[in-house]
Amino acid sequence: MRKPLIAGNWKMYTTLMDAVELASEIRRLTEQLRDVEIAVFPPFPFLVPVAAKLAGSRIGLGAQDCYVADKGAFTGAVSAPMLRSVGCRYILCGHSERRSVFGDSDATVAAKVRRTVDSGMTAVLCVGETAQERRSGQTSVVVGSQVKLGLAQVSAEEIRSNVVIAYEPVWAIGTGDTATPAMAQDVHAFIRETLAGLGTDTLASEMRILYGGSVKPDNVDGLMSCPDIDGALVGGASLEVKSFVRIAKFE
Numbered sequence: 001m002r003k004p005l006i007a008g009n010w011k012m013y014t015t016l017m018d019a020v021e022l023a024s025e026i027r028r029l030t031e032q033l034r035d036v037e038i039a040v041f042p043p044f045p046f047l048v049p050v051a052a053k054l055a056g057s058r059i060g061l062g063a064q065d066c067y068v069a070d071k072g073a074f075t076g077a078v079s080a081p082m083l084r085s086v087g088c089r090y091i092l093c094g095h096s097e098r099r100s101v102f103g104d105s106d107a108t109v110a111a112k113v114r115r116t117v118d119s120g121m122t123a124v125l126c127v128g129e130t131a132q133e134r135r136s137g138q139t140s141v142v143v144g145s146q147v148k149l150g151l152a153q154v155s156a157e158e159i160r161s162n163v164v165i166a167y168e169p170v171w172a173i174g175t176g177d178t179a180t181p182a183m184a185q186d187v188h189a190f191i192r193e194t195l196a197g198l199g200t201d202t203l204a205s206e207m208r209i210l211y212g213g214s215v216k217p218d219n220v221d222g223l224m225s226c227p228d229i230d231g232a233l234v235g236g237a238s239l240e241v242k243s244f245v246r247i248a249k250f251e
């Protein structure tokens with residue numbers, strides 16, 4: 001059984017006060033939920049205070065990115081071991097904003113996945129096609145290659161135990177224009193097939209594949225009813241306690 005994961009990507013939003021408040025409210029309002037795993041991805045400076053608010057809870061802490069080396073003269077960069085040391089359990093690798101704004105290539109993403117796993121955390125490998133790629137029928141080619149290249153440096157066993165895939169069509173991120181459950185399910189099933197090609201069948205059947213891109217309280221139930229959708233990576237709606245908690249209580 002794959003336990004659903006509902007993850008909140010706070011991006012470059014929140015102040016220190018907002019972050020701490022958001023974390024405590026999420027904790028308070030989701031304490032009773034047993035059948036879902038919850039994780040939050042605050043901005044780097046707020047990881048430590050948010051970790052303190054979440055201490056002793058089952059909510060996972062994650063970082064939005066990491067650098068490809070563990071330490072060294074890399075001004076401004078933050079490494080996976082550093083993130084592990086402040087209590088992170090997850091790192092987002094290859095979010096579309098990292099790919100498009102910061103130029104992360106598939107090779108860079110693969111190195112980040114490797115560093116995350118080496119540091120004892122779970123990599124959330126984000127993949128997804130642009131509107132143009134979908135229009136020209138390239139969705140499977142793009143997504144399939146992002147999955148394979150992103151996982152190029154980890155073994156089948158590491159993928160099974162330390163990787164979650166997040167399918168986030170670029171055209172759905174932050175646009176309010178979400179994929180229909182049927183569209184998302186198609187790509188999720190294709191990703192699961194691609195994973196089966198990388199290792200044993202158990203690898204594919206045990207791995208969690210999240211959907212991301214304008215997930216909201218009013219569309220989460222339809223998405224979560226699809227057989228291959230195992231959770232959500234939520235941006236905008238994760239900044240509002242009520243929406244995020246409603247998403248975590250999907251039906």
Ligand code: PGA
Pocket residue numbers: 009168172173174175176212213214215233234235236237
């Ligand atoms: P969104 O962002 O929910 O605001 O579309 C999702 C994401 O970028 O992870």
